[in-house]
Amino acid sequence: MTASPTPVRNWAGNLTYASPRIHRPTSVDELSSLVRDTPRIRALGSGxxxxxxxxSDHDLVRLDVLPREIEVGVDTVTVSAGTRYADLATVLHRRGFALGNLASLPHISVAGSCATGTHGSGDRQRCLAAAVRRIELMGPDGETVRLGRGDDAFPGSVVALGALGIVTRLTLEIEPTFEVSQRVRLDVPLDEVAADFDAVFGAAYSVSLFTDWCGTTGRVWLKRRVGEPGGMWSGGRSASVPQHPVPGVPTEPATEQLDVPGPWCDRLPHFRPELPPSAGAELQSELYLPREVAPEAFAALREIGDHIAQVLYIGEVRTVRADDLWLSPAYGRDSVTFHFTWHRNPEAVTPVLREVEERLAPLGARPHWGKLTTLRPMEVVGRYERAADFADLLERFDPTGKFRNPFVDSYFPRP
Structure with missing residues (x-):
């Protein structure tokens, strides 16, 4: 097992992890001993x-060099937690199977994505964690805890911020493989999207709107599942050449467009796994709102669009179906999400983000657990009906606080 004593930065480069040691065990036995013998430890995913x-200001552990497991069954796949979605998708498609949903980036790890409620887009698509049927995690004594749907703790154990233990394996729902084609509509009036939101976002299996909130139009990505009827909406004009979500950025990292059918894993993400997708140094934030308030949210953001655009690479609007996971930002409600990819300039971005959240918070906004927010932790927790139940799980699964960190403590203080 290796341990890095050197500073490690996250993918975006906006923070350096405070941990003095980042361990990389090569076996489950090594991981078990490490967890058992370390007073405070947390898992770090793909960053x-x-x-x-x-x-954490204590130890971190990465699971990326543990033996990779991808066990495909009749309607599920069991996968080791550190596996990237890109690698999982390749194996599944080769075996004739698919996941129903993927995030914009296939580079991210399965466990980390599920732990933070990460999602793709689509009126029928729930967050990635909602595909989990069973979860295995290592408790503070280094022993494995197994939970499945039907267990009382299961809805609180999947989107759990890494606070209940070190997740080692997950079992996900799968389905037969399918093909998707995607096309882009340009110069779509934002007024049209706000007024006919259901038609726009129901026009394909997965739909995303990109805009800077300053102009009057946006660009709509339509990912159609081959063999399924699409919606009738066709606003704006059809793109005749490939597009990148960020205007002016080379299009090579973007997945294939122009209505060319291809495997689900090569079309549902916006970006190819073998290439860096970033527009450059960036920050991100995202807010989930009840779907029905989409028109009000559009109006609120456009009122301050000139402020937003000054520090924004691009904004994205997506839809997410409701789920039953206690800390999922889509818990109990079909949602519309407003994502912002900002310039990596915290001093300039923070006041604008605060202004955005002041406008959207009264509409019921819940921030993405892995992205930036200016909302106070207690204000955020107050938006989750099962927050008290999750706090009880923390005490039940980790009574000594081995897996806690300052982030978790700020939202769920020790009793």
């Missing part, structure tokens, strides 16, 4: 979070 949800 795609923009805040300190995964950080």
């Amino acid at each position: 795609h979070s923009f805040n300190r949800v995964a950080d």
Whole structure:
């Protein structure tokens, strides 16, 4: 087992993890001994979070060099927690299977994505964690705890911020493989999207709107599942050449467009796994709102669009179906999400983000657990009906606080 004593930065480069040691065990036995013998420890995934949800001033552990497991069954796949979605998708498609949903980036790890409620887009698509049927995690004594749907703790154990233990394996729902084609509509009036939101976002299996909130139009990515009827909406004009979500950025990292059918794993993400997707040094934030308030949210953001655009690479609007996971930002409600990819300039971005959240918070906004927010922790927790139940789980699964960190403590203080 190796341990890094040198500073490690996250993917975006906006923070350096405070941990003095980052361990990389090569076997489950090594991981078990490490967890049992270490007073405070947390798991670090692929480092795609923009805040300190995964950080600790004690030990961290990465699972990326544990033996990779991908066990495909009839309607599920069991996968080791450190596996990237890109690697999982390749194996599944080769075996004739698919996941129903993927995030914009296939570079991210399965366990980290599920722990923070990360999602793709689609009126029928729940967050990635909602595909989990069983979860295995290592408790403070180094022993494995197994939970499945039907267990009382299961809805609180999947989107759990890494606070209940070190997740080692997950079992996900799968389905037969399918093909997707994607096309982009340009110069779509934002007024049209706000007024006919259901038609726009129901026009394909997965739909995303990109805009800077300053102009009057946006660009809509339509990912159609081959063999399924699409919606009738066709606003704006059809793109005749490939597009990148960020205007002016080379399009090579973007997945294939122009209505060319291809495997689900090569079309549902916005970006190819073998290339860096970033527009450059960036920050990200995202807010989930009840779907029905989308028109009000559009109006609120456009009122301050000139402020937003000054520090923004691009904004994205997506839809997420409701789920039953206690800390999922889509818990109990079909949601619309407003994502912001900001310039990596915290001093300039923070006041604008605060202004955005002041406008959207009264509409019921819940921030993404792995991205930046200016909302106070108690204000955020107050938006989750099962927050008290999750706090009880923390005490039940980790009574000594081995897996806690300052981020978790700020939202769920010790009794």
